[in-house]
Amino acid sequence: MSKHTLAVLVENSPGVLARVAGLFSRRAYNIDSLAVGPTENPAISRMTIVINVESHSLEQVIRQLDKLVNVIHIAELKPSESVQAELILVKISATSKNRFDVDAVLETYDAVIVDESAETLTIEATGDAAKISDLLNALERFGIRELAQSGLVGIERGSRSLAERTLSVQSIPTAKSGQADYQN
Amino acid sequence: MSKKMSGASSLVKSLESAGVDVMFGIPGGAILPAYDPIFDSSIRHILVRHEQGAGHAATGYAQVTGRVGVCIATSGPGATNLVTPLADAAMDSVPMVAITGQVPSNAIGTDAFQEADIRGITMPFTKHNYLITDPDQIPRAIAEAFYIASSGRPGPVLVDIAKDALQKETDFVWPKELSLPGYRPQLEPVNQSILDAAALIAQSSKPVLYVGGGAIKANASKELLQLAELLGVPVVTTLMARGAFPDSHPLHYGMPGMHGTVGAVTALQKSDLLITLGARFDDRVTGKLSTFAVNAKVIHADIDPAEIGKNRFADVPVVGDLKRTIAALIPAVKAEFAKKAPDYSAWNASMNKLRATYPLGYDLPKDGSLSPQYVIERLSAITGPEAIYVAGVGQHQMWASQFVKYENPRTWLNSGGLGTMGYAVPAAMGAKVGAPDTPVWAIDGDGCFQMTNQELVTCALNNIPIKVAIINNESLGMVRQWQTLFYEGRYSNTSLESKRVPDFVKLADAMGCIGLTCDRPEDVDSIIKKANSINDQPVVVDFRVFKDAMVWPMVAAGTSNDDIMIAREMAPDWDSQEL
Numbered sequence: 001m002s003k004h005t006l007a008v009l010v011e012n013s014p015g016v017l018a019r020v021a022g023l024f025s026r027r028a029y030n031i032d033s034l035a036v037g038p039t040e041n042p043a044i045s046r047m048t049i050v051i052n053v054e055s056h057s058l059e060q061v062i063r064q065l066d067k068l069v070n071v072i073h074i075a076e077l078k079p080s081e082s083v084q085a086e087l088i089l090v091k092i093s094a095t096s097k098n099r100f101d102v103d104a105v106l107e108t109y110d111a112v113i114v115d116e117s118a119e120t121l122t123i124e125a126t127g128d129a130a131k132i133s134d135l136l137n138a139l140e141r142f143g144i145r146e147l148a149q150s151g152l153v154g155i156e157r158g159s160r161s162l163a164e165r166t167l168s169v170q171s172i173p174t175a176k177s178g179q180a181d182y183q184n
Numbered sequence: 185m186s187k188k189m190s191g192a193s194s195l196v197k198s199l200e201s202a203g204v205d206v207m208f209g210i211p212g213g214a215i216l217p218a219y220d221p222i223f224d225s226s227i228r229h230i231l232v233r234h235e236q237g238a239g240h241a242a243t244g245y246a247q248v249t250g251r252v253g254v255c256i257a258t259s260g261p262g263a264t265n266l267v268t269p270l271a272d273a274a275m276d277s278v279p280m281v282a283i284t285g286q287v288p289s290n291a292i293g294t295d296a297f298q299e300a301d302i303r304g305i306t307m308p309f310t311k312h313n314y315l316i317t318d319p320d321q322i323p324r325a326i327a328e329a330f331y332i333a334s335s336g337r338p339g340p341v342l343v344d345i346a347k348d349a350l351q352k353e354t355d356f357v358w359p360k361e362l363s364l365p366g367y368r369p370q371l372e373p374v375n376q377s378i379l380d381a382a383a384l385i386a387q388s389s390k391p392v393l394y395v396g397g398g399a400i401k402a403n404a405s406k407e408l409l410q411l412a413e414l415l416g417v418p419v420v421t422t423l424m425a426r427g428a429f430p431d432s433h434p435l436h437y438g439m440p441g442m443h444g445t446v447g448a449v450t451a452l453q454k455s456d457l458l459i460t461l462g463a464r465f466d467d468r469v470t471g472k473l474s475t476f477a478v479n480a481k482v483i484h485a486d487i488d489p490a491e492i493g494k495n496r497f498a499d500v501p502v503v504g505d506l507k508r509t510i511a512a513l514i515p516a517v518k519a520e521f522a523k524k525a526p527d528y529s530a531w532n533a534s535m536n537k538l539r540a541t542y543p544l545g546y547d548l549p550k551d552g553s554l555s556p557q558y559v560i561e562r563l564s565a566i567t568g569p570e571a572i573y574v575a576g577v578g579q580h581q582m583w584a585s586q587f588v589k590y591e592n593p594r595t596w597l598n599s600g601g602l603g604t605m606g607y608a609v610p611a612a613m614g615a616k617v618g619a620p621d622t623p624v625w626a627i628d629g630d631g632c633f634q635m636t637n638q639e640l641v642t643c644a645l646n647n648i649p650i651k652v653a654i655i656n657n658e659s660l661g662m663v664r665q666w667q668t669l670f671y672e673g674r675y676s677n678t679s680l681e682s683k684r685v686p687d688f689v690k691l692a693d694a695m696g697c698i699g700l701t702c703d704r705p706e707d708v709d710s711i712i713k714k715a716n717s718i719n720d721q722p723v724v725v726d727f728r729v730f731k732d733a734m735v736w737p738m739v740a741a742g743t744s745n746d747d748i749m750i751a752r753e754m755a756p757d758w759d760s761q762e763l
């Protein structure tokens with residue numbers, strides 16, 4: 001089993017999330033997380049998908065994804081060549097007694113308090129999977145009451161952008177008769 | 185230039201612009217606005233009796249013509265009745281466009297009358313699909329649908345259109361260009377992969393051409409023949425490829441797979457190089473995958489990159505249109521052979537001997553009753569290889585793939601991937617519409633026939649004179665065969681009693697067809713000739729055959745091709761073969 005992160009540029013069209021999610025489900029590919037959001041181009045959305053590849057090769061997953069008409073480009077984000085982060089909001093039990101200990105943890109992990117009540121604190125943090133999991137472990141002892149976690153998002157290091165490599169698209173002339181043989 | 189018209193008129197103009205000459209369908213509330221301009225259109229609309237029939241008819245039409253088959257239905261139940269033919273078309277890579285009406289856009293999501301999320305339902309087995317709520321988008325969606333359905337690896341595309349989009353005013357503008365940034369079928373094979381393939385062929389000593397349905401889709405039969413004769417090695421054609429290579433050709437070993445010939449199955453098993461052309465290593469061909477052709481390297485040529493490496497590792501992948509691929513391969517192989525002439529003679533000799541020892545055959549029933557294989561063999565011999573043969577699913581399908589002699593592509597239609605009972609009659613109807621001057625025989629089971637025979641009414645009323653041979657073994661024969669072999673002959677729910685009820689001759693008559701019956705071997709020829717002489721009406725022949733005939737050879741599901749049986753508890757005598 002190995003984890004891979006894919007950045008997937010898709011057309012911003014209705015149903016595209018269902019198409020991608022449905023593909024993973026019907027071909028029995030394991031998704032660890034899927035995050036989707038807009039990009040610098042309003043016609044294009046970007047998905048970051050973390051998959052656990054076991055019996056299927058990564059190549060096969062990519063090729064099946066690529067068959068979806070709305071999927072424009074797929075790139076694997078290698079950990080060493082990309083920046084990856086997820087966001088958590090976590091509500092923990094905290095009183096004035098342990099507040100000092102909590103602050104120490106937050107400082108270590110660059111986390112911030114975004115809301116507080118008499119007996120709880122809500123903490124926001126971002127980071128890669130390892131950092132988030134360490135933070136959650138450290139917060140465990142205070143008592144985690146509620147956790148909301150985004151999927152992972154990632155972007156390649158360096159100056160290159162995925163979009164500029166993919167969006168030089170040539171258009172296809174429609175045949176006079178659409179039933180003309182496009183193939184031969 | 186644009187003109188104000190309804191979305192419905194824009195749809196019909198779009199279909200005309202896409203070159204549609206015929207479509208199969210049934211109207212209903214949500215699609216009704218479209219049926220008004222259809223009334224005036226040059227497109228022939230054939231009113232079927234069940235939407236499943238419309239879908240399979242579109243497939244039959246597409247499979248014989250190579251053009252896009254079109255079906256049309258209303259929302260809800262009309263659309264869901266298309267689900268089976270769409271899934272069928274996806275499995276067998278059939279270019280098809282299905283048009284469905286949808287409830288008005290403001291009612292979508294409210295469980296409105298006859299609302300079904302057909303776009304959601306069909307996502308897994310359409311190549312792409314659309315839900316259109318804006319009438320201005322109709323021409324572009326239709327143009328894209330036809331392009332996607334017919335290019336690359338062909339497949340079905342569904343366009344669902346909300347009723348209000350059909351009713352609203354719009355401008356009809358047929359797009360001059362399509363922009364599909366995520367859809368770029370690769371037609372031209374990469375030259376290096378061709379060179380690698382040729383080199384691998386030259387190094388091999390036991391190559392086999394493993395030919396699949398892609399050869400027919402790509403119209404590559406001519407190139408295939410040239411390549412086969414250049415190599416001079418065994419050719420096998422899968423269930424979807426029957427007819428891609430002439431059965432009469434001495435290099436042809438027939439069909440591989442679960443009910444393939446000993447020659448074809450063994451040639452693959454013993455090969456050291458599978459030259460895979462438009463085939464997909466389906467489990468019905470490979471048997472237990474880990475034991476399939478274990479000593480073979482693989483060249484895998486396919487238009488769909490996702491097929492490569494899906495089931496079997498490819499040493500040399502070649503992505504591209506198969507006609508171009510084979511055409512490029514021929515000179516590359518010639519160049520290799522010029523350096524060093526290959527010697528496949530030992531391989532050919534041993535395979536030839538095996539093939540000669542284990543030809544396809546069957547035993548006549550001991551009680552003198554009619555043999556199903558005999559009926560099909562005679563049907564082929566008398567009607568000839570120019571006709572089109574369309575099968576249902578079951579024993580009769582396998583016998584039709586084994587005992588009809590195919591010489592030409594697009595003369596054998598069947599539901600290979602999905603195995604859809606009920607395919608034959610409507611697919612034959614569509615085939616006959618696509619090839620009106622060619623005799624079309626459906627070879628159907630008594631079980632399958634009872635699923636979709638109502639389309640014979642459509643045929644009778646629309647001058648579509650197909651012929652149907654019902655191979656009436658009064659049972660769900662293929663299932664019964666498995667019960668015989670794997671369930672100790674416990675025949676749970678496989679007896680159809682169809683020699684008693686229904687009376688197929690009367691049924692045919694009631695549907696406006698000629699009904700004939702045959703239960704004696706000596707009458708077979710004359711009844712086939714009689715059926716062949718009737719060309720102004722559909723004909724149904726009830727061939728009342730022996731119930732316990734079985735399909736052989738057989739590789740039991742999930743077992744190795746090495747364990748092929750030529751008859752019950754009878755394996756080939758491998759010891760006397762030198763392989």
Ligand SMILES: Cc1ncc(C[n+]2csc(CCOP(=O)(O)OP(=O)(O)O)c2C)c(N)n1
Pocket residue numbers: 576577578579580581603604605606628629630631632633655657659660661662663
């Ligand atoms: C729609 C559908 N339902 C069930 C099956 C399972 N099935 C496969 S073959 C078969 C028997 C078909 O009977 P018949 O049409 O009489 O053909 P025979 O095998 O007797 O030649 C059945 C039930 C199927 N393939 N398709």
Ligand SMILES: [Mg+2]
Pocket residue numbers: 578629630631655656657658659660661
């Ligand atoms: Mg039967």
